[in-house]
Amino acid sequence: MNISTIEPTASAANSHDNVVEVLETLKDSYHGYRECADKAKDHDFKIRCADLALKRKQMFNELKSVANYMGDLSLPEKDEPSGSVAAVFHRIYVDLKALITRGDAEAIAEEIHRGEQVLLNTYAECLEKADLSLTVRDLLVNQQTEIRRDVAGIDVEVLRHAA
Numbered sequence: 001m002n003i004s005t006i007e008p009t010a011s012a013a014n015s016h017d018n019v020v021e022v023l024e025t026l027k028d029s030y031h032g033y034r035e036c037a038d039k040a041k042d043h044d045f046k047i048r049c050a051d052l053a054l055k056r057k058q059m060f061n062e063l064k065s066v067a068n069y070m071g072d073l074s075l076p077e078k079d080e081p082s083g084s085v086a087a088v089f090h091r092i093y094v095d096l097k098a099l100i101t102r103g104d105a106e107a108i109a110e111e112i113h114r115g116e117q118v119l120l121n122t123y124a125e126c127l128e129k130a131d132l133s134l135t136v137r138d139l140l141v142n143q144q145t146e147i148r149r150d151v152a153g154i155d156v157e158v159l160r161h162a163a
Contacts, residue, residue: 015072018130022140023064023073025122030056032115036108045108052150059143063136070133109154116151120144 033053040046067073123144127137 015130015132015136018126019063019067019073019132019136022122022126023060025119026056026060026063029115029119030060032112036112040108048153055146055150059146063139063143066139067136070135072130072132072136112154113151116147120147120151123147 030053033049033056036049037046037053040049064073123140126132127140127144132140
């Protein structure tokens with residue numbers, strides 16, 4: 001049997017679509033943090049955002065590589081996000097960009113929370129709906145936990161600067 005002629009099953013297509021959605025949302029999160037790092041006035045907050053941008057890029061690369069290897073993903077041809085998730089992130093980061101220019105760390109943190117909640121919801125939907133390999137499922141759960149920690153860290157940053 002020639003593997004290249006096997007048609008993907010409905011569950012494989014479902015896994016692919018869900019993993020692509022997580023990847024697109026991770027990419028948006030990366031760009032949002034990168035924008036924060038470039039525009040933030042507070043040095044510590046700038047570094048924190050740059051670190052989180054790098055972390056999101058690493059998560060993106062790791063998920064893309066592992067999911068492709070495990071068969072939960074055939075690499076997407078397009079680079080730009082599409083659909084409703086992209087629209088949500090676009091609105092969030094347009095709002096975020098306006099806040100960054102004012103340099104209000106607390107307001108920026110609130111916008112980051114909104115964006116990261118979209119990311120966490122995307123992870124939850126993927127884990128709930130997709131028929132994933134155990135390796136990819138474990139990776140998604142670990143990344144989701146890491147994102148929750150990052151959001152809590154943003155809260156600590158804001159409180160520290162507010163004091």
